[in-house]
Amino acid sequence: MDSTALIPLQYALDTFYFLICGALVMWMAAGFAMLESGLVRAKNTTEILTKNIVLYGLACVMYMLCGYALMYGGDAGGVLPNLGALIGDEHAAEVVAAGGEGAPYYSKRADFFFQVVFTATCMSIVSGAVAERMKLWAFLAFAVVMCAVIYPVEGYWAWGGGFLKTAGFKDFAGSGVVHLAGATAALAGVILLGARKGKYAANGQINAFPGANLPLATLGCFILWFGWFGFNGGSQLKMSTISDANAVASVFVNTNLAACGGLLAALVVARILFGKADLTMILNGALAGLVAITAEPATPTAVQASLIGAVAGVLVVFCILALDKLHLDDPVGAISVHGVSGIWGLLAVPLSNPAASFGVQLLGVASIFTWVFLASLLVWGLIKLIMGLRVSEEDEYEGVDIAECGMEAYPEFTRK
Template sequence: MEELLLSTADDVKHLAYAIDTFYFLICGALVMWMAAGFSMLEAGLVRSKNTTEILTKNISLFAIACTMYLLCGYYIMYSSAEGGIFPSFGGLIGGENSVDDVLSGGEDGPYYSMRSDYFFQVVFVATCMSIVSGAVAERMKLWAFLAFAVVMTGLIYPVSGYWTWGGGFLSEAGFSDFAGSGIVHMAGAAAALAGVLVLGARKGKYGKDGQINAIPGANLPLATLGTFILWMGWFGFNGGSELKMSDIDSANNVAQVFVNTNAAAAGGVIAALVLARLWFKKADLTMALNGALAGLVSITAEPLAPTALTATIIGAIAGCIVVASIVMLDKVKIDDPVGAISVHGVVGIFGVMVVPFTNSDATFGAQILGIISIFAWVFIASLIVWTILKAIMGIRVTEEEEYEGVDIAECGMEAYPEFVASKK
């Protein structure tokens, strides 16, 4: 009988390990699909003459993120001493769990594959880098951007990731960020802000007498499709961060996270649309799209603890914040074609700071420490890298190339060619 019970217990562990690994991989695939969402969103919000280049950036940055995180980023983030500031440096992602590791580890043993963990984490890195892409669109050199992506995904993000999810000093201090409002989204916005400040605004965006000239995107249906793709992918982003679903409590938690993620996005859309109607006297689609993303970013720091109604309210506040932030950043001449700094940065800070209202284990002091530490590290490190790249290779295309569109200058092809001449 004892042998039978041991055999049954082992079978249960095998099954739970398989379920949690499979869930991790599926959520990772959902987050990977967000790369398509960012591509479509950004392609829709830039002018047609810059579409090919921004699509090239998005697929290239994803490949670079996967490679750099494999080579060194994952090791930096998860192979360093607990409670530290300075990470260990090394390469690759280590060995896989053995059957003995799983069966003999007890409650503290591994319950999902190490390879599934790497896959889930690497798509977060790519998401962080995708935020930078839209903010510097329409005037940055492609190869300067890709060079920055190497440093961002291989070093800058993994270091602050070690401080938090890797068990570093912010984790020890009690900083709470369930799926990355600050760790992923604010970090990407900090890098983007540094790039925008070094790069400067697009030609014609701001007049000499202070006027702000709107530069509308070329394809709002594409931008809307991208937003829906991101909305869908976010269920993997937040849901997968529960890390487990093979028991009743974990499964219930995953369901709550899904419901709250959806509720916050809906609240963000409604609030942004209503505020835009009151402020601009029009139902502004781009603000509604950014409202959805703002709601998603705001709930990412704590999608489990709130009720669904509270999550809706958090998303609604975020939807109002993002509209005001986009307007305010324009007034101080920070040119962000897709609103990425507002959506991911300003709202990311809000998402982190609202956590203690629903999670009693979080403190405002730890949350503030986390925001300051992550933002300062990513912004300063990024500013240094952008400045070095500017000195070595230049980061901005020429005025003529910007006028004609970076598609031809950087990629040699147009996304929407009006006609193709051919000889008979």
């Protein structure tokens, strides 16, 4: 059969695969919502759910208005992206290349959909770290800037043809572009926001604030795990050839095994440190493994993927404890899971991919962290000056559900 006759079929298959993977990543929004609502206290559940569903809508609109054009409209090797055409502009190309010279194409709308759900994922990371004491509208104001400008700029550097891409930086599905960026923005917010009242005593004691619904948190972890197959699998961009189909299969296997490695490592470390099987550490260990393998899930062997995940599972436990020592209050462990594990994943890429350079990977880590931290610190600071970041002490004590949303998630347990 003439190879040109296969192009329409390849186009349809790759577009369909891209859309299905994008839908799986969109479902990760539900995972974040369930995980975070399970790990916060009952009086703050409605507000964290509101954050998660509204940020998804904001992310999609802002990325459509300018984020996508910033991320993929710049010149090769550049630092500052250009403001190009919107996704719906009549002058924009209807299809985009799905690989190298002469490769089949897929719909540009499918590309936009896949990219926009990544933007929402990045912003979802922030919501858990600033939970239980940030004003809802302050958070949403930051989400607008994060999704419209901060995330697309560093995304352009690494994926859109900017200086990191031309330097050889490797970040297959976003350990740095998505996860490290989200964690870094969260860190800047947590520094300015401060800890929850009563979390850290004057004598140095660290008080635990147990989550209200661990079954819900566990469900959220499983949903994220499931969605991650689209997150990493879709980043192969196509699967209509034998080599791409094999690569997708490797990505799925390695993604799953990295999560298992992180989970088991966190379980063992928690047992050694605490004498118990700490479920929250186990959940974060699985997620840490997923974050770490996201930088390069195609080239490791199955054993290597498991070990990469296991190292992330160890790191995340110690990082969560270290942040508490530093009085950086992160209710769900988002900074540790997505930040530290994201850095480890990026630096581990050369272990299995000979085309990657440790020096360039380190440059990518430094560039993403510096840009996102400084830009986020500026935006959080401006929001603090204009409207304030924290709810009042009274509202924090009563719970932000009533103060910010006017309703409770579990009224039968708290009201007569």
